[in-house]
Amino acid sequence: MAQVDLNKYRPYIIVGFIVLFALLTLWTRGIPSEGLVTAEGVNLLGNDPWYSLRQVEQTVANFPSYAWFDTMTLYPSGDTIHWGPLFAQIIAALCVLAGASTRPEIMVVASWVPPLMAVAMVPVVYLLAKKIADWKTGLIAAGLIAVIGSNYAYRSLFGFVDHHIAETLFSTIFVLAYVVALLATRDISLSRKDLETLKIPVITAALAGIAYLLGLFNMPTMILFALIVAAFTLVQFLLDFFQDRSSDYLVLVNAVVFGVAIIGMAAFGFPHSGFSLIFYTVGHVIAYAALIAGTLALYALSVFLKGRPKYYFPAAVAAVAVLAVAVLFIALPDIYDLLISNLFSFFGERPTTTTVEEARAWSFAAAWATFHWGLVLAAGGAAALLWQNRERVNPAHVFVLIWTGIILASTAAHVRYEYYLAANIALLAAVFAGAVIDTTWKDVARLLGKGSGGKASSSPGTVEKQEEPARKGKKGGKGPEVRKAKVPPKDHPDYLKVGAFAAVVIVTLLFAGTSLQGNLALATSAKYGGIDSQWMEALEWMGENTPDPGVDYYAIYDRNTFTYPEESYGVMSWWDYGHWITFISKRIPNNNPFQHGVSGPNGSSTYFVSTSEEAANRILDNIGTRYVVTDIQLDTGKFHAPATWADPDVGVERFQPYFLVPVSAGSTNYQAVPFYNQDYYLTMVSRLHNFDGSMTDPSSQVIYVEYREEGAANTSLPVITRTEQMNATAGAAAVEAYNRNAPAGSGATLLNMYYQYQGDSILHPLERVPALQHYRLVHETPRNVYSNVGDDGPDLKAVKIFEYVPGATIRGEGIIEVPVVTNTGREFTYRQESVNGTFVVPYATSGWSGEVKATGPYRNAGTGQTFDVTEEDILQGRTIN
Incomplete structure (x- = not known):
């Protein structure tokens, strides 16, 4: 039977496999397009891609110019762009060539660029591995980079339009x-x-x-x-x-x-x-x-x-x-x-770094979850390169090892560099697999040849050997004689080598298969990613119903000559949402996901955890804010972030202290449990989102706690020694009585149970929370975050937008009230207690055309006197009586 000379067709086979791996890459990365593409464009993944699209739109409109200064973020200064134009210009050029001029068209073209760049990685990694080793190693590396997971896979998905890939x-x-x-x-x-x-x-x-x-x-x-x-x-x-x-x-x-x-x-x-x-x-x-x-x-x-x-x-x-x-x-x-x-x-880490997901340190558990068997193979690849260089050093191998070491250290310091490390893992894993296959192939061929009764085939690596001169150093005939003595008889394979071959092939296939499975799951879940529908609804409303800030969204301005127009203003929210505000609402956030505008005396972190409305108002006055946007995540799960940015040394424990409590009744084992204290309820984010800026009385039931301080108890946290549920008035009296004569190292306080995304303890303060005088709710999204508790449960919306206004002054004593109905039909009563004989109220009872309306006049609960307040009174800060 005629035998086919595969070496003759090797170039075509290699190209075929590279094309196959490229198509596999494109398919897996393109899966999210099934769910992310809408009539309005693409519901992009994450936060930063929305800003990349903003840059692409701006570059398309001014092609090929690039804006190094952006007026549509970080009000009132604007922000300097610190990365380069290449990624945006590549996408903009493709849009120009494809004739994509509308926002939906630009978004679709841009969303395919990251998958295409992942496709380009396949031949690049093949060529690199071929240079380091041989063509077999190159094909293995190309296959692995096509399926490898981690941040690399996520950041090359359709819809993740950012420069990381x-x-x-x-x-x-x-x-x-x-x-x-x-x-x-x-x-x-x-x-x-x-x-x-x-x-x-x-x-x-x-x-x-x-x-x-x-x-x-x-x-x-x-x-x-x-x-x-x-x-x-x-x-x-x-x-x-x-x-x-x-x-x-x-x-x-x-x-x-x-x-x-x-x-x-x-x-x-x-x-x-x-x-x-x-x-x-x-x-x-x-x-x-x-x-x-x-x-x-x-x-x-x-x-x-x-x-x-x-x-x-x-x-x-x-x-x-x-x-x-x-x-x-x-x-x-x-x-x-x-x-x-x-x-x-x-390579260092600051406390605030822990609040930025991609900047956190890398743990071994995270590393194994991402690369699993690839870490073992890559370690083997590094060892293989070291072994190959034991006699004569190949500088290319040394460079690859140092490249890998520094990228590994970078990833250990900041997990975001996983997307760099993916190339190193794929390359070194392939080096190890290729080296083992090359070393063991003859024995595998002998085994296969013996089993089939035919002649064993030669090694696939006999044609191409890297660094052949490095293996010549023995003088005389001793070298060949020693090698011959170590090689088993020609017709009998070395079963240890056959076992090594099988083990490496299995582990490599396991690595590739598990990675591919993870990528498919990641890509499938990404179909349902993008901006939460509640945020999209809120931002689209903001873009249609708030005043234009007077800045051309597409224009490129010079930092040295630009000044904001008089009608411009900023939007205060947490930094996560800054790019969404810029792109979807075309409004100007006071901070952004570059963590600019977050820290410092006028930062968003200081604002949201401020327990003084007067101090919070000064921040908004200083940075020209007109609207404040809050959401349930900032109010709960993300609350630790502004608390940490505002005071890195204390962090969230100022508002959510931890105590040691017994694991169960009578147990001598303790666990650390977080609680809410009154300071949490006094923060601006809580007063806005939980209470709509209205005065709120304490819960009918609170937890009275007696505790031993950590120093006295010789523990890392205070230890709770006694708890009792009681009404707020009795609890406050009990705390005062206990602390008046408390033993040294002991104390008492009122607490509420901590719930991150469930439980309504965030709605029940421990003491009275005063009203906010200068904030009115103007829009809220439809979804109730407590929709699973039934019709009789609390009604707290996911996203709320407040307007910061001067407010009208009403003279009087006691408590004033006004009924309010929101755009979702939710009803609440705005209540405020007078301060120094005056009320400053934010809602107009007439002349206001917004969605959230007062349904009656202001009424003094003590005297019964009523007041009508016009929109002009609110905006001009007039005194009514």
Whole structure:
């Protein structure tokens, strides 16, 4: 029977598999399109994609110009954009080519770009793995990157229109180009007079520089790869020195790569001032120049110390490094901060970081949940590369290992870098699988050949071997004789190797299959993602029913000359929702998901946890706010975030203290349990969302608690020693009586049970909550968050919009009331107790055309006197009587 020569068709087979993996990638990433595409466009995933679409719309309208300053966010200053134009311009160019001009059309085109970039990753990873090992490894890596999960999969889904997948793609292209440059230049010498030999090395290094610029023009985070190159350069110089090998190639590659980067950056310009590396500043040029200078310094040291004891070189490097850092710290503190301080801060973590999901530290449990068996395979791949370099070091392998180590450290510090790490995991897992298959294939072939009665086939790796010269080092015939002695007889396979082959194939398939299954589940669930319907309803209402801020949504403004028009205003909400407000409502949020406008005396965190309306009003006055938007999540599950941003040292425990309580009655085991205290009910977010700004009396039943302080009890938290449920008046009296004569280290207080998303304890304060005088509800969404408790339960809506108004003044004593009906038909009574003989009321009883209406006049509950208040009275801050 004629045998087919597969080597002849290998290129076609490889292309076929790459196309297959690319189509698999496109299919899995495109699944969310079934549910996210609507008549209005695409219900994008997450928060940041909505801002990316805002940028795309702006770029399409002004193509190819890009806005480095945005007036439609962070009122009243506007916000500086710190990432590059490449991602938005790629999408805008595709929209122009496709003739997509309406918002729905632009959204659909843009939503397909991340899946297409994930498709592009397949051949890029194949080529990288092929350069590192061989074509078999390349195909395995291409298959794994097609199915690998994590943030990488999520951020390349249809509808997740953000530059993260572009970061991964362009940085991996740079790694590929840098590896190609290393392999092309590793045997050159700078002392050669024949410049023709430098032609290919210079071209490949220049292409690597261009690849770096592509990544940089997408995101300044590309500077991380300059750090990777710097670390690799230091390690490789040490390895070359100890192996008596010239490092000329490193000087050439780094000088050309970052020389191109400097030229490109200078041509690109510096839209930002200062030296920061997270912006496009001259700091990048300084950093790249420092990298080139450092490479030259290492080269000079290696030449000077050539022939001397090996330990001289690392000792000299350490001494020069310490001296350089000291000089920078003393003489050039700005450069020190640029190059050294930023490095430490990048890998550090602040308390507020825990409130940002993608910036949190990575745990082993999260790592295993994401990459599972891929971690084992990748560790094996790293070990395989180390083993292959035990005699003669391949700089490309060293670079891949250092690249992986730094990306792994970055991910450990900030989980968002999982989408970078996916390429490393796929590559190293493939390296290990390919190495094992290559080593064991002959024995597997013998087993298969023996079982079939035919002749065993040759190894699929016999045609192509990487680094063959590295395996030649034995003199005479001893090498072949030793290898021959270790190889089993020709007709009998080594069953240990056969077992290793089977184990690696099974684990690799398990990794790929589990990842694919997870991706399919992720993509399927994403069909139902996007903005919550209640938020969409609220923001669409805001865009149609609030005054235009007077700023052209599509225009590009110059930061130095722009001023907001008199009629402009800001919208206060939590930072999560800032981009939604910009894109859907075309209104200007006071803060945004870049965490700008969140901290500080005028930050949203300070505002929402303020227990003083007077202090909260000053914040809104300072930043020009007219509307405040709250939701049930900020009120409950996300409440810890503003509390932590407002006071990182204390955090949420100021409002939701933890106590140790027995696990069960009579138990000596304790558990930490959170409770609500009165301060929580006095926060602005609680008074607005839970009580509609109305005065609210305490619950009929509260929990009276006696406790031992942590110091007295020798525990990490206070320990509750006694609880009793009683009415609020009796509870307040009991607390006062106990604390008057409390034993040392003991105390009493009133608490309510803590519920994150269920239970109505958030509606029942422990003491009276005073009314807000300058806030009126103007819209609420239909859904009742307590809809599962029946018609007789509380009615609290998911999202509420309040208008901040001057309010009208009414003179009088006691309590004043006005009945209100909302746009959903919910009825409540706004109540307020007089302060210094006056009431300041926010609702108009006439002349108001809004959806939330007062259905009668204000009435003094004590005197029965009634008052009519017009809309003009409210807006002008008039005194009625």
